[in-house]
Amino acid sequence: MKASPTALGIFAITSLQSLASALTIAEINGNKYISPYSGQTVTNVTGLLIAKGPNGVFIRSTTPDKDIATSEAIYVFDRNVGANLTVGDIISLDAKVLEYRSSNAYLYLTELSTPKNVQVLSSGNKVKALVIGKDTIDPPNTQFSSLDGGDIYNVPNGVANISEVNPVLEPKKFGLDFWESLSGELVTVRKPSVIKQPNNYGDTWVVGDWKVTGKNKQGGITMTDKDSNPEAIVIGSPLDGTKNPNTSKMGDELEEITGVVQHAFGFYSILPLTAVKVSKPAKGVAAQKPTSLKSKGQCKAITVGSYNVENLSPSSEHLPLIASHIVTYLKSPDFLFLQEVQDNSGPTNNDGITSANLTLSALAASIKAAGGPTYEFAEVAPATPNLDGGQPGGNIRPAYLYNPAIISLYKPNQGQGDDATSVVKGSGKNSPPSLTFNPGRIEPANPAWTASRKPVVGAWVAKGATKPFFTVNVHFGSKGGGSSLHGDRRPPINGGVADRLAQANVTATFISQILNADPKAAVISAGDFNEFSFVRPMKTFAEISKMKDLDEVAGIKPTERYTYAFDMNAQALDHMYVSPSLAASSKSDFEHIHVNTWGSYAEMVSDHDPSVALFDLCG
Ligand SMILES: *[C@@H]1O[C@H](CO)[C@@H](O)[C@H](O)[C@H]1NC(C)=O
Ligand SMILES: *[C@@H]1O[C@H](CO)[C@@H](O)[C@H](O)[C@H]1NC(C)=O
Numbered sequence: 001m002k003a004s005p006t007a008l009g010i011f012a013i014t015s016l017q018s019l020a021s022a023l024t025i026a027e028i029n030g031n032k033y034i035s036p037y038s039g040q041t042v043t044n045v046t047g048l049l050i051a052k053g054p055n056g057v058f059i060r061s062t063t064p065d066k067d068i069a070t071s072e073a074i075y076v077f078d079r080n081v082g083a084n085l086t087v088g089d090i091i092s093l094d095a096k097v098l099e100y101r102s103s104n105a106y107l108y109l110t111e112l113s114t115p116k117n118v119q120v121l122s123s124g125n126k127v128k129a130l131v132i133g134k135d136t137i138d139p140p141n142t143q144f145s146s147l148d149g150g151d152i153y154n155v156p157n158g159v160a161n162i163s164e165v166n167p168v169l170e171p172k173k174f175g176l177d178f179w180e181s182l183s184g185e186l187v188t189v190r191k192p193s194v195i196k197q198p199n200n201y202g203d204t205w206v207v208g209d210w211k212v213t214g215k216n217k218q219g220g221i222t223m224t225d226k227d228s229n230p231e232a233i234v235i236g237s238p239l240d241g242t243k244n245p246n247t248s249k250m251g252d253e254l255e256e257i258t259g260v261v262q263h264a265f266g267f268y269s270i271l272p273l274t275a276v277k278v279s280k281p282a283k284g285v286a287a288q289k290p291t292s293l294k295s296k297g298q299c300k301a302i303t304v305g306s307y308n309v310e311n312l313s314p315s316s317e318h319l320p321l322i323a324s325h326i327v328t329y330l331k332s333p334d335f336l337f338l339q340e341v342q343d344n345s346g347p348t349n350n351d352g353i354t355s356a357n358l359t360l361s362a363l364a365a366s367i368k369a370a371g372g373p374t375y376e377f378a379e380v381a382p383a384t385p386n387l388d389g390g391q392p393g394g395n396i397r398p399a400y401l402y403n404p405a406i407i408s409l410y411k412p413n414q415g416q417g418d419d420a421t422s423v424v425k426g427s428g429k430n431s432p433p434s435l436t437f438n439p440g441r442i443e444p445a446n447p448a449w450t451a452s453r454k455p456v457v458g459a460w461v462a463k464g465a466t467k468p469f470f471t472v473n474v475h476f477g478s479k480g481g482g483s484s485l486h487g488d489r490r491p492p493i494n495g496g497v498a499d500r501l502a503q504a505n506v507t508a509t510f511i512s513q514i515l516n517a518d519p520k521a522a523v524i525s526a527g528d529f530n531e532f533s534f535v536r537p538m539k540t541f542a543e544i545s546k547m548k549d550l551d552e553v554a555g556i557k558p559t560e561r562y563t564y565a566f567d568m569n570a571q572a573l574d575h576m577y578v579s580p581s582l583a584a585s586s587k588s589d590f591e592h593i594h595v596n597t598w599g600s601y602a603e604m605v606s607d608h609d610p611s612v613a614l615f616d617l618c619g
């Protein structure tokens with residue numbers, strides 16, 4: 001049939017296949033997470049080749065739109081496609097639009113796969129990276145996704161998947177939307193600085209010269225209530241096969257970084273053209289001063305430390321380094337809460353050993369050798385191995401070290417693993433409460449502690465005091481099983497949150513019994529709560545126990561409250577909570593000692609920082 005040119009034109013516009021041939025890269029990406037053309041074949045897609053990687057190339061539209069929600073760039077996935085192509089080529093190709101992820105916990109990456117009919121239309125075109133915050137808007141610095149309800153720690157978690165809701169991108173408001181709107185783009189980060197030591201692949205979290213919230217004194221960024229720092233980005237494996245250094249650390253300044261934006265392994269990342277380089281290293285641990293808090297050797301001023309010593313056993317290589325931290329940086333506190341103390345045989349499994357008396361005496365001996373005092377220890381070994389979580393066979397537990405010249409147990413009565421200690425009300429006005437087992441564990445049979453550490457409680461007297469003080473040493477269940485802050489589940493899964501809520505309730509209820517018996521009792525609960533003070537389990541803990549967060553009491557700036565660095569965030573998993581009488585005392589003080597978060601990966605002795613507090617415990 002003979003057709004007029006006009007008729008042909010109309011036919012071309014209405015034919016699906018020809019329609020596809022007219023698609024721009026922005027149209028393929030669309031203004032949501034999932035491409036409207038997912039699974040479809042597109043033809044004659046045209047773009048400027050902006051970067052080459054080991055398994056494909058990145059192209060940018062030559063006909064951009066004005067919508068900031070639609071990325072103008074896309075990844076062309078094919079091991080061979082780049083063989084005869086050069087950065088600066090404008091190419092056209094046919095391909096299939098694919099949404100790819102390697103785990104259903106991750107977001108999808110929109111890509112063009114199985115490219116065909118690749119043609120070079122011109123060569124030697126100029127390629128300019130988009131400077132983040134200059135050629136783009138600034139990354140949003142508070143919220144991650146419209147599906148988080150304003151707080152990534154809202155419970156219940158995981159009530160929606162980005163991939164299913166597929167929200168319209170709002171790059172001005174939400175961090176994940178911002179990075180998705182740049183998927184495949186070649187970008188430059190100016191004045192990058194390292195916010196956490198890299199993992200052993202050299203993946204390095206950074207922020208650039210855009211507006212950043214939560215910056216701490218060392219140059220990391222600290223998570224605060226409802227702000228977990230979506231403005232940060234991780235620098236992944238370099239496209240040219242070089243390796244990022246694994247020796248950098250919080251606060252290091254880097255040379256300018258240029259690379260492509262991708263989502264992989266659960267995070268948006270920038271894959272740099274070549275390895276990042278440190279331009280100005282931070283002082284790191286060398287800048288960390290020892291605690292300024294000083295003991296008076298009697299109840300008027302008692303120093304109390306807390307340290308998660310990371311799977312410590314008698315044969316741990318890091319045992320003398322922990323001892324050195326305790327003497328040098330914590331100035332040998334009068335009293336120490338420890339967590340992750342393993343039994344005498346360490347992680348050896350099925351040997352029936354649960355006692356940690358050799359671990360604790362080895363640590364005490366190492367502290368003495370390093371110039372510290374002669375500590376004694378207190379613990380309650382689990383009755384049955386492998387019921388308290390952690391590394392199999394290690395039987396980690398909270399335990400105490402104390403300087404017997406200054407602190408002693410009040411009415412000691414060693415509890416065994418299965419014993420539940422309880423609070424005995426004093427008999428008269430001047431008779432303080434005491435514990436049936438001292439030291440003892442809190443309700444070891446309560447299901448809240450299934451596969452987790454039971455808190456160890458003690459009643460003690462400080463030299464010169466008229467009343468005992470009480471300690472509750474905790475290590476709540478871990479965040480294992482959680483999902484990434486950049487992942488598909490929204491709000492992200494806060495792994496183990498229900499367990500910690502139950503544990504917070506049992507622990508706080510026990511503390512409330514001490515305070516019911518004596519509202520003015522000095523109670524200190526410290527350790528690895530594995531949770532942030534502004535998240536439900538800790539709010540419940542404070543509400544039920546009436547204990548106060550010592551960070552608040554001591555007036556530590558929210559950005560300086562951290563004992564751990566995870567992904568982009570400096571964060572506080574470890575806390576001290578104190579009873580109302582200690583909260584009201586002008587003596588109470590607190591310091592976090594960043595001997596680990598400030599170090600390089602190789603310099604880390606434990607994954608947690610220790611803290612030191614000062615109290616008047618005269619009663
Ligand atoms: C492919 O697109 C280019 C413009 O990007 C155009 O010049 C060319 O004619 C198109 N080819 C086909 C076969 O449609
Ligand atoms: C690259 O060019 C060579 C030589 O012309 C050719 O043999 C090869 O198939 C080309 N590779 C690709 C992926 O186009």
Ligand SMILES: *[C@@H]1O[C@H](CO)[C@@H](O)[C@H](O)[C@H]1NC(C)=O
Nearest residue numbers: 104105158159160161164489
């Ligand atoms: C989210 O996706 C996962 C994996 O596909 C699925 O198991 C889960 O049920 C989804 N959650 C919701 C709330 O749809």
Ligand SMILES: *[C@@H]1O[C@H](CO)[C@@H](O)[C@H](O)[C@H]1NC(C)=O
Nearest residue numbers: 199200201243246247601602
């Ligand atoms: C750091 O990188 C060096 C050199 O690539 C390597 O030998 C070393 O094992 C890495 N260290 C860690 C902790 O991954």
Ligand SMILES: *[C@@H]1O[C@H](CO)[C@@H](O)[C@H](O)[C@H]1NC(C)=O
Nearest residue numbers: 355356357358359360361362
């Ligand atoms: C450890 O406990 C065992 C068994 O009670 C005891 O024989 C040993 O003397 C203790 N060792 C130390 C160093 O406390």
Ligand SMILES: *[C@@H]1O[C@H](CO)[C@@H](O)[C@H](O)[C@H]1NC(C)=O
Nearest residue numbers: 501502504505506509540544
């Ligand atoms: C704490 O536990 C008690 C006893 O199981 C229960 O009645 C109460 O609802 C719990 N409170 C919270 C906030 O979970």
